[in-house]
Amino acid sequence: MSKVDESTESKTPSRDELALEGIGTDYKYGFRDEEDYVFKSGRGLTKEIVTKISQMKKEPQWMLDFRLKAFDIFMKKPMPTWGNCDLLNDIDFQNIFYYIKPSIKGEKNWEDVPDNIKNTFDRLGIPEAERKFLAGVTAQYESEVVYHSIREDLEQQGVIFLDMDSGLREHEEIVRKHFATVIPAADNKFAALNSAVWSGGSFIWVPEGVKVEIPLQAYFRINAENMGQFERTLIIAEPGSFVHYIEGCTAPVYSSDSLHSAVVELIAKPGAHIRYTTIQNWSRNVYNLVTKRAVAHANAKVEWVDGNLGSKLTMKYPAIYLMGEKAHGEVLSIAFAGEDQHQDAGAKIIHGAPDTTSMIVSKSISKNGGRTSYRGLIKVYPDAKNVKSSVKCDALLLDEKSRSDTYPTMEVDEKEVSIEHEATVSKVGEEQLFYLMSRGLSQDEATAMIVNGFFEPFTKELPLEYAVELNRLIQLEMEGSVG
Amino acid sequence: MTASNSNSKRILEIIDLHVKVEDKEILKGVNLTINAGEVHAIMGRNGSGKSTLSYTVMGHPRYKVTGGQMLYKGQEISEMSPDERCKLGISLAFQYPVAISGVSVSNFLRKITNSKRGKEIPVKEFRQELKAAMAKLGVKDEFLSRYVNDGFSGGEKKRLEILQLSLLKPSLAVLDETDSGLDIDALKTVSEGVNALASDETAILLITHYQRMLDYVQPDFVHVFQDGKIVTSGGKELALELESRGYDWVTGEPASEPAKV
Ligand SMILES: Nc1ncnc2c1ncn2[C@@H]1O[C@H](COP(=O)(O)OP(=O)(O)OP(=O)(O)O)[C@@H](O)[C@H]1O
Ligand SMILES: [Mg+2]
Numbered sequence: 071m072s073k074v075d076e077s078t079e080s081k082t083p084s085r086d087e088l089a090l091e092g093i094g095t096d097y098k099y100g101f102r103d104e105e106d107y108v109f110k111s112g113r114g115l116t117k118e119i120v121t122k123i124s125q126m127k128k129e130p131q132w133m134l135d136f137r138l139k140a141f142d143i144f145m146k147k148p149m150p151t152w153g154n155c156d157l158l159n160d161i162d163f164q165n166i167f168y169y170i171k172p173s174i175k176g177e178k179n180w181e182d183v184p185d186n187i188k189n190t191f192d193r194l195g196i197p198e199a200e201r202k203f204l205a206g207v208t209a210q211y212e213s214e215v216v217y218h219s220i221r222e223d224l225e226q227q228g229v230i231f232l233d234m235d236s237g238l239r240e241h242e243e244i245v246r247k248h249f250a251t252v253i254p255a256a257d258n259k260f261a262a263l264n265s266a267v268w269s270g271g272s273f274i275w276v277p278e279g280v281k282v283e284i285p286l287q288a289y290f291r292i293n294a295e296n297m298g299q300f301e302r303t304l305i306i307a308e309p310g311s312f313v314h315y316i317e318g319c320t321a322p323v324y325s326s327d328s329l330h331s332a333v334v335e336l337i338a339k340p341g342a343h344i345r346y347t348t349i350q351n352w353s354r355n356v357y358n359l360v361t362k363r364a365v366a367h368a369n370a371k372v373e374w375v376d377g378n379l380g381s382k383l384t385m386k387y388p389a390i391y392l393m394g395e396k397a398h399g400e401v402l403s404i405a406f407a408g409e410d411q412h413q414d415a416g417a418k419i420i421h422g423a424p425d426t427t428s429m430i431v432s433k434s435i436s437k438n439g440g441r442t443s444y445r446g447l448i449k450v451y452p453d454a455k456n457v458k459s460s461v462k463c464d465a466l467l468l469d470e471k472s473r474s475d476t477y478p479t480m481e482v483d484e485k486e487v488s489i490e491h492e493a494t495v496s497k498v499g500e501e502q503l504f505y506l507m508s509r510g511l512s513q514d515e516a517t518a519m520i521v522n523g524f525f526e527p528f529t530k531e532l533p534l535e536y537a538v539e540l541n542r543l544i545q546l547e548m549e550g551s552v553g
Numbered sequence: 554m555t556a557s558n559s560n561s562k563r564i565l566e567i568i569d570l571h572v573k574v575e576d577k578e579i580l581k582g583v584n585l586t587i588n589a590g591e592v593h594a595i596m597g598r599n600g601s602g603k604s605t606l607s608y609t610v611m612g613h614p615r616y617k618v619t620g621g622q623m624l625y626k627g628q629e630i631s632e633m634s635p636d637e638r639c640k641l642g643i644s645l646a647f648q649y650p651v652a653i654s655g656v657s658v659s660n661f662l663r664k665i666t667n668s669k670r671g672k673e674i675p676v677k678e679f680r681q682e683l684k685a686a687m688a689k690l691g692v693k694d695e696f697l698s699r700y701v702n703d704g705f706s707g708g709e710k711k712r713l714e715i716l717q718l719s720l721l722k723p724s725l726a727v728l729d730e731t732d733s734g735l736d737i738d739a740l741k742t743v744s745e746g747v748n749a750l751a752s753d754e755t756a757i758l759l760i761t762h763y764q765r766m767l768d769y770v771q772p773d774f775v776h777v778f779q780d781g782k783i784v785t786s787g788g789k790e791l792a793l794e795l796e797s798r799g800y801d802w803v804t805g806e807p808a809s810e811p812a813k814v
Contacts, residue, residue, distance in 0.1 A: 500614065505651040508611045509665040509717065510639035519664065523655025523700070 114164040117141060120266050123168070127235055127269075130242060140255035140265030147259040150385075154412050157383045161357055166329055168267045168300070224282065229313075230275040231286050234302045237273025244275055248306055252335035252363050252391075261361045264300045264333040271301030271332065274315060276342075278308040285314040285347070285533055303334040307342035307370075318349040318536065328356045330381075336364035338372050340394060345373040349536060351543060352381035354411060360386045368394025368423070375531050376403040378413050379543060387445060389418035392426035399428040404528045406547060407440030407472070416445035416477075421457040421487075430461040433528060435521055436472035437547075443474070448489060449481040457487040465495045466524050468517065518548035562589040563627065564725050564756040565610070570621035572609050572781075579605045581781035582621070587725070592757045594767055596795055597778030603760045604648050606778075607729045610758075611645040612638050625725065639669060642724035646714035646731050648760075652702040658713070659683075659697040666720045686719045689749070691742045707734030715746040726750050727758045732766035744769030764796045777803050 120141045124134040149158055224231055230241060238245050255265035276282060307313055330352065338344045344364065352358050358381040364372040374388035390399030401417035419428040434442035444463045465474035476493045498520055506516035522529070522541050529537045565587040572580035579602050587593055595603055609616045610623065612635040623631050630638055653661065662683060667673050674682075687694070690712050702710050711731050718726055728747065735743055747770050751757055759770060767775075767789065775791040776783045777800065785791070785803050795803070 499651075501651050502653060504611075504613050504635060505647065506653065506665075507635035508639055508645055509721065510636050510668040511665065512636050513634070515664075515668065516636075519656055519661070520653060523653055526655030 113167055115141070115144075115166075115168050115263075115267065119168055123267060123269065127238075129238065132246065133238065136250065136255070137266050137268075140262050143256050144259060144262035144266055147256075147262055149259060154383055154385075154414055157357075157412060158385075161329060163263075224286075227280050227282070228277045229280060229282055230273065232273045234271040234273045234304065235269065237304070241273070241275065244306065245273065245304070248304060248335070248337055250335070252337060252365050253333055253361055257361060260331045260359045261333055264302060264331050264361070268300045268302035268333065270299075271303040271334075272305070272315065272317075273303070274305040274313060276305075276307045276311040276313045279310045280308075281312040282314070285316045287316045287318075299328075299330045299332065301332050303332065304337075305335070305344060305346070306337045307339060307344050309339045310341040311339075312343040314345040314347065316347040316533070316536065318351075318539070328352075330356050330358045330360070332360045332362075334360065334362040336362075336372060338364065338366045338370035338397075340367045341369045342367075343371040345375065346388075347375040347532065347536070349377040349379070349532075349540060350381070350384075351379045352384075354380060354382055354408075356381045358384040358386065360384075362386065362388040363391070364389065364399070365391045365393055366397035366399055369396045370394065371398045371400075373400045373402070374417070375528070376401065376415070377528065377540065378404065378415055379406045379547070381411065381413075383412050383414070385414045387416045387418050387447075389420070390428065391420045391422060392428065393422045394426075395423045396425045396427075397423060398426065401428075401430045401432075402528055402531060403432050404525050405432075405434040405442045406544070407434070407436045407442045408547065409438040409440060412441045412443070414443045414445060416443075416447075418447040419449070419459060421448075421450040421454045421459070424453065424455045424457070426454060427458045429459070430463075431527060432461075432463045433466075433525060434464075434474055435466045435468065435524065436474055437468035439469075439471040439473075441473045441475075443477060444493075445477045447479045447481070450484050450487050450489075452483045454484050455486040457484065457489075459488070460490040461492070463493040464524070465493075466521070467495065467497050468521075514548050515545075518545045521548060563587075564589050564591075564625070565758070566622070566624040566627075567610075568622040568624075570606075570609070570623060571619045572605060573617045573619050574605065574615055578619070579616075579781055580609065583782050585776065585783060587756045587758060589724075589756055590751075590753045591774065592751060592759065592770060592772045594772035594775045594789075594792060595758065595760045595778055595783075596762065596775065596792060598800055601778040602781040603778050604729055605781075607645055607648075607727045607758075607760060610638075610725075610727055611635055611643060636668075639721070639723075640671075644718050644721050644723035644726050646711070646718055646726065646728045648729035648733075650702045650705075650710040650714055652700070652705075654700050654703050656701050657698055658701055661701045662717065662720060665717065669721050683720070686716055689742070690716050690719070690746045691739070692716055708736060708739050711735055712739065712743060715743050718750060719746055723750070724755050725758065726755065727760075729760045730762065731759070732761055732763060740765060741769065764792050767792050779803070 117138065120137050121134065124137055149155070230237065232240065250265065253261050255262045274286060305313065305315060334346070336344050336346060350358065362374065364374070366372045372390050374390070376386070376388055378384050378386065384405070388401050390401065392399050399419050401419070403415055403417065405413035405415045407413045413434065416432065417430045419430065421428065428448070430446060432444045434444065436442050442465060446461060448459050448461065450457050461478065463476050467474060474495055478491055480489065482489065498517060502520055503513065503516050506519055507513060511519065521544050525544070529540055532540065563586065565585070567583050567585040570580055570583040571578060583606060595606070597603055605616060609618065612630070612633060618631045622629060625638070625641060625643060630641070663679055666679065692712055696713070702713065705713065711734055714731060731743065731747065732740060744766055747757065757770070759766070759772065761767065772789050772792065775787050775789060777785040777791070777795065779800070
């Protein structure tokens with residue numbers, strides 16, 4: 071090995087290096103189905119388009135009013151002044167389609183799902199066993215849900231699991247009571263945009279005391295050039311209930327930039343438990359600007375499990391407002407940034423009541439000049455006594471070009487609290503690589519093993535099939551990562 | 554040293570090997586020939602270059618070969634990466650095994666075994682083989698779910714090293730102070746594991762400070778390392794002599810510090 075290092079430096083690129091170059095551009099999931107739409111709004115956003123979206127969906131007046139008000143806020147609000155402003159300002163809002171209605175109506179049976187969509191699942195490599203699970207899946211295709219089925223046992227338990235549009239149609243009162251109560255339209259520019267043009271997403275309501283045993287899953291996918299995705303998810307867990315929701319996505323590559331700006335609201339009523347798992351692998355041209363926030367009432371528990379791979383820029387800081395005594399919140403996240411990618415992720419925990427506890431674990435990896443940032447806020451209100459919080463951020467850099475930063479903020483207005491913060495930055499160790507390579511693993515395999523080990527605290531929280539999928543993705547990302 | 558066997562039985566041939574680390578010459582002309590069926594022991598003071606030799610044979614990137622030859626079964630290996638050498642049949646049991654946090658022992662063992670053998674071994678089959686190997690080495694089941702070398706005691710690490718080698722089945726096993734850190738019972742089981750690696754087709758290069766392991770794993774040759782090269786070679790009686798008399802009489806230099814365990 072010793073001499074190999076020296077000799078490759080001076081020579082023309084090796085086979086491995088050439089293969090490596092290919093990987094950056096040839097995104098594995100960069101295929102797309104032929105577009106087949108009933109209605110496609112023009113590019114750009116106007117009051118008329120917002121109105122049209124609402125009319126086509128035959129929404130109640132209050133929702134149209136809400137959208138129009140949000141549109142005004144969006145037009146007036148400035149861009150966020152933090153995060154990666156240079157990249158953010160590249161977004162051309164007038165060059166985006168805000169609504170696309172697919173030609174296929176909502177489906178209930180797997181047999182009725184169009185072939186091109188099944189092909190999509192095929193190419194994503196969803197294993198046979200997992201397809202059975204699709205019986206309980208909403209697959210978001212374009213801006214509207216085309217496939218949706220609730221397993222019978224869910225229906226028997228009284229659990230509602232619908233796409234957001236159907237939720238509004240079929241359960242208007244529940245929606246009206248909770249919608250935008252956690253994230254008001256005025257929260258930030260992207261929340262306002264989503265509020266004006268939202269389409270799709272999931273609506274889940276779990277009745278008091280009901281524990282949903284199987285994770286509810288949704289696959290999302292962007293599939294039109296310059297198309298924005300503005301799904302809106304609302305999960306309400308009534309007192310003492312439990313639900314685990316999982317979303318995972320991959321997206322095809324397009325030449326121009328794609329905007330994804332979702333809003334996710336969780337409401338955990340007293341003693342309820344919500345876990346929300348995301349694995350996102352957007353193609354490298356996507357702006358992923360998501361507002362996620364949860365409210366946890368007394369004795370409730372909320373967990374965000376958030377994996378961010380892919381995209382050009384991700385800005386995402388899942389928040390938990392601990393508003394009742396003994397509420398508990400956890401944010402467990404990983405981020406992976408490769409060449410020309412910036413993962414700006416983090417967490418916000420607001421301790422608004424006594425005896426509330428929280429834990430944040432953030433793990434990030436940067437390679438090939440990629441950049442990860444952790445941006446976190448821990449806020450403790452006066453009289454929120456006996457608050458306990460721990461924050462742990464670990465960054466792993468795979469080469470010299472890559473970068474990682476931490477921006478933690480603490481606003482503590484109460485004395486009787488215990489807050490721990492720990493941050494580490496490390497590099498893939500030469501000794502670790504040598505050890506693994508001496509056992510016959512190639513440099514890429516060895517690196518992937520170290521990276522998977524680094525992400526393990528996250529991966530072990532995932533259902534097995536997702537863990538396997540994630541490990542595979544990392545393997546793919548690592549191929550030729552260290553040259 | 555002299556090799557009476559024919560070239561076809563030759564496993565490792567090191568000729569006038571010079572190695573640098575961080576621009577400092579550590580190995581200064583090592584000559585060593587190992588044939589199939591042989592067990593060689595290397596002894597020598599701390600810092601004399603024993604681990605450097607083992608790293609160089611395995612291909613550590615920081616150890617640069619600046620001169621000489623290193624032939625494995627007749628093939629020059631100096632330019633090869635560690636994984637290529639492993640696949641050819643060279644394995645090193647580390648003096649200081651490295652922890653890989655988050656990677657379970659079972660997953661790790663399966664990956665390296667598949668990789669070495671160049672095929673996916675059916676899970677069930679692998680499990681059986683692993684269980685048998687673990688039983689022989691007295692490795693408990695609970696280790697399978699722990700992370701590789703993470704929080705392992707010194708002796709546990711050494712057991713895991715030999716467990717790995719027993720799955721990789723190398724033709725040339727280099728053991729760097731595998732005996733240090735082992736308790737008396739463990740020394741016996743691990744030595745049996747080492748003996749199981751030996752055959753007419755394989756060779757063992759064992760680095761040690763003490764006679765104790767050599768009681769179990771009997772060397773055909775013992776070499777004394779000093780200042781980056783072999784200064785004396787002999788049969789197994791040389792080890793006994795070193796144990797009772799120290800190195801001074803061989804190297805002609807007084808001991809600078811007491812040898813560490
Ligand atoms: N990576 C390194 N950087 C700098 N010096 C090194 C490095 N590796 C080895 N050396 C030096 O080379 C010399 C030989 O070290 P080596 O580890 O080979 O000794 P050893 O014979 O194995 O000793 P011990 O019996 O203590 O294990 C020592 O002086 C050591 O400090
Ligand atoms: Mg040593």
